[in-house]
Every structure is written in C-alpha cells, then in structure tokens.
Amino acid sequence: MSTVTLTINGQEVMVPAGTTVLDAALGAGFFIPTFCHDPANPGFGGCRICVVEIKGARNLPASCVTAAANGMVVETESPAVVEARKTILELILANHPVDCLTCEKSGDCRLQDYAFLYDVKGGNFGGERKDYAIDDSNPYISRNMNKCVLCGKCVRTCEKVEDRAVINFAYRGFRTKVATALDSSLADSACASCSRCVSVCPVGALSYKSMAGKARVWEVQKEEMICSWCETGCLFDLVRKNGKVLSVTAKTPGDGKSLCLKGRLGMELRHNEQPPTPMLKKDGEFVEVSWTEALGLDDILDKLK
Ligand code: SF4
Ligand code: SF4
Ligand code: SF4
Structure with missing residues (x-):
C-alpha cells in the first residue's frame, strides 16, 4: 500500500494514499468541525466548515474533499481558518431560529457546539429569513426545515437504501430546501419512517416525536440493541431516563442497512413497561x-x- 507523508499543525503524519486531509487530521488527533461530512457517505464538500490552510494553496480548501499529498503543510486552526469558520457560522445563524432553550437537539447540536467553540453569537448579517411550517405529519418524525443547515446528510442517507430516495434538495439559491417529491408532507411521501435521516442530522431540523419534551440529551442513557425481528440484525439505541424506557431510536447507520419501522416499534413495545x-x-x-x-x-x- 502506497503512503503519503504530510505535516499537520507541525506534526509529521503518514497516511495511505487517497486519504483526505480531514481523515488524516482526525486520525492524528486534531479537531476539524464538520456538518456535512458523513463517514458512511463521504465526499460531499458542501458546508465548508472543515476548511484548512494548506501552504501554497490559493484559497482555504475543504479538508473533506482534499486528498493528502506528499510534502503538504496543513494548518487546521490558523487565524485565516478560524476567521472563515466564524463567517460560515455567522451566515448560518443569520437564517436560523436560535431557540436552543426549547430545542430537542440542544446539547447534541453541532451548530450550538461550534458557535460556542468559535464564540459566534450571530447578528452580524441581516436579511430575509426562512419561514417554513413545521412538518408534523409523520407519526414518528418532526421536520423543522427552518433549522436545516443544508448539509445533505439526510438526503444521502435516505438514498443509500435501495428504492428510497424519498427526500432531496429542491428549489434554488436562498429557497433551497430539503423536500420530498413535489414538496409534499412527509406523510404524503414514500417515507418508510425508518428515521435514519434523524439519526444523522447534525442540528435540530429532524427530531424524534417519541422524545419530544421528555428529556434533555444529557439526562438519557443509551444502550445499543441488535434487533432480532429478522436476520438483518439492525442496530438501535434503547433510550432510558431514570431507568424508564423513553424510545428506541435509529442508530447512526454506517453499513447500508435499511432499519425498518417494524423493528424499531417492535423493540419499543417489547421494552415498554406499560404496553x-x-x-x-x-x-x-x-x-x-x-x-x-x-x-x-x-x-x-x-x-x-
Ligand atoms: S438546531 Fe441547534 S442551534 Fe438551532 S436551536 Fe436547536 S440546538 Fe440551537
Ligand atoms: S425516515 Fe427513512 S425513508 Fe423517511 S425520509 Fe428519513 S431516511 Fe428516508
Ligand atoms: S435536515 Fe438535517 S441532515 Fe438534512 S440537510 Fe438539513 S441539517 Fe442536514
């Protein structure tokens, strides 16, 4: 196997040829923020929050779609990189309802974490804001596209399962949003309610109805479960608070398994003390x-x- 050697933050790092700068940096223990990067569906390069500085490069490339090369000198937190990330976060927050106090995702939200990390409070940019109705039509999933950061992880996750591809990017420019065919409600689409999309959403745009208002993320304990309803063996999380089962949620899928509703609800029923x-x-x-x-x-x- 051929390898390449590069320098990241002053440290020499050797990785297999074809490794991205992002994976090389993460593998060496450095932090790089990401919204759209999904190890199961890599190579999207849409959110740009993972930009790094590479000596000799004309701009700040997105590390998730830049291959590591011999002799490359990379800085992951240079002043220019930090400035770029702050601007990206400001732009997202300029069109995001920051209601973290009541948001189901608070405590497990990348936008919240990165805003804290880079001390970005929003308010630097004005202008039009999205105002979509919340789609509560699906019995299990709530969709608030006002909070969507257009990372596309849900789209790529849904389309990875054969014959699904229920959602995709629709419209253009400022109006770009993730939508079902004809922008119908989720209930009127071919959605199988598997919740794989919820499990990969980095912010509060997609959430589990079964968890709504029941617990903050730091109050729950998750136990990994293998579904035994069929031979596929999908992975789920059994979510408890104070020992009481609140929900069974989709485990972040990484192997193309489809995660069916029967399995998730069946496990929820089996573990519910009060059927x-x-x-x-x-x-x-x-x-x-x-x-x-x-x-x-x-x-x-x-x-x-
Ligand atoms: S999605 Fe994240 S940043 Fe937005 S309101 Fe919810 S917790 Fe706050
Ligand atoms: S719940 Fe499953 S089928 Fe429905 S949109 Fe999400 S990933 Fe696609
Ligand atoms: S709904 Fe979530 S996962 Fe889908 S594009 Fe928006 S932020 Fe990304």
Whole structure:
C-alpha cells in the first residue's frame, strides 16, 4: 500500500494514499468541525466548515474533499481558518431560529457546539429569513426545515437504501430546501419512517416525536440493541431516563442497512413497561379497547362461558 507523508499543525503524519486531509487530521488527533461530512457517505464538500490552510494553496480548501499529498503543510486552526469558520457560522445563524432553550437537539447540536467553540453569537448579517411550517405529519418524525443547515446528510442517507430516495434538495439559491417529491408532507411521501435521516442530522431540523419534551440529551442513557425481528440484525439505541424506557431510536447507520419501522416499534413495545392500550376503529373513530377485543378473542371467550 502506497503512503503519503504530510505535516499537520507541525506534526509529521503518514497516511495511505487517497486519504483526505480531514481523515488524516482526525486520525492524528486534531479537531476539524464538520456538518456535512458523513463517514458512511463521504465526499460531499458542501458546508465548508472543515476548511484548512494548506501552504501554497490559493484559497482555504475543504479538508473533506482534499486528498493528502506528499510534502503538504496543513494548518487546521490558523487565524485565516478560524476567521472563515466564524463567517460560515455567522451566515448560518443569520437564517436560523436560535431557540436552543426549547430545542430537542440542544446539547447534541453541532451548530450550538461550534458557535460556542468559535464564540459566534450571530447578528452580524441581516436579511430575509426562512419561514417554513413545521412538518408534523409523520407519526414518528418532526421536520423543522427552518433549522436545516443544508448539509445533505439526510438526503444521502435516505438514498443509500435501495428504492428510497424519498427526500432531496429542491428549489434554488436562498429557497433551497430539503423536500420530498413535489414538496409534499412527509406523510404524503414514500417515507418508510425508518428515521435514519434523524439519526444523522447534525442540528435540530429532524427530531424524534417519541422524545419530544421528555428529556434533555444529557439526562438519557443509551444502550445499543441488535434487533432480532429478522436476520438483518439492525442496530438501535434503547433510550432510558431514570431507568424508564423513553424510545428506541435509529442508530447512526454506517453499513447500508435499511432499519425498518417494524423493528424499531417492535423493540419499543417489547421494552415498554406499560404496553399501550390497543385501539380499534369504530364508526370511523379510533377508540380504546381491551386486548381480547383487539385480538378478536371476545367471541371465543363468550362461547366458552
Ligand atoms: S438546531 Fe441547534 S442551534 Fe438551532 S436551536 Fe436547536 S440546538 Fe440551537
Ligand atoms: S425516515 Fe427513512 S425513508 Fe423517511 S425520509 Fe428519513 S431516511 Fe428516508
Ligand atoms: S435536515 Fe438535517 S441532515 Fe438534512 S440537510 Fe438539513 S441539517 Fe442536514
């Protein structure tokens, strides 16, 4: 295997040929922020927050799409790099509803983390702001496209599963947004509710309804579970607060597994200490019924009396 040797922040680093500057730096223990980089779907280069300074280069290249080369001299936190990242964050915040106090993602949000790290408070740029209605049509997923940073991770994650590709970038320029076909609600799309997109979203644009208002991210414990409903063996997180199961969430997918709704809900039901009351549609309305009625056993029990 051929290798290349470069210098990152004064440290000599040797990596296999073809490695990106981002991976070389991360592998050597240096921090580089990313929004759009997804190790399972690399090479997008859209958010530019991962820019670095490379000696002799005319501009600040995005490290996630720049191959490491022999003799390259890279700085990951030079004044020019920090300035560029601050500007990118300012531009994002100029069009982002910063309601971290009540945002489900607070404490696990890259925009929040990077704004803190680079001391960016927003307010340096004015102008038009997005004002989309929140899409709550899906029973499991809430979509707030006002908080989307257009990293595209959800798009690439969804399209990696054969025959899905439910969402993609739509419109142009300022109006660019992630949308379903014909910009319909998620409920009216071919979405399979697998929640893979939620698991990769770096901000609060996509969130689990099952977690809404129940706990802050630092209050929960996650336990990795392998689904046993079929032979695929998808990975999920069992989410608990004070020992009580709150939800089963999609584990960040890295191997192309599709993660089905049956598996996630099945595990949620199995681990829920209080199974939900079954409901049946009567006269056009869903009403709570007993398990024997839901399973059609009432007639049999009547005959046994
Ligand atoms: S997405 Fe992040 S930055 Fe935006 S409101 Fe939520 S926690 Fe705050
Ligand atoms: S829930 Fe699954 S199918 Fe629906 S948009 Fe997200 S990744 Fe695609
Ligand atoms: S919804 Fe989330 S994952 Fe999708 S593009 Fe927006 S910020 Fe990225």
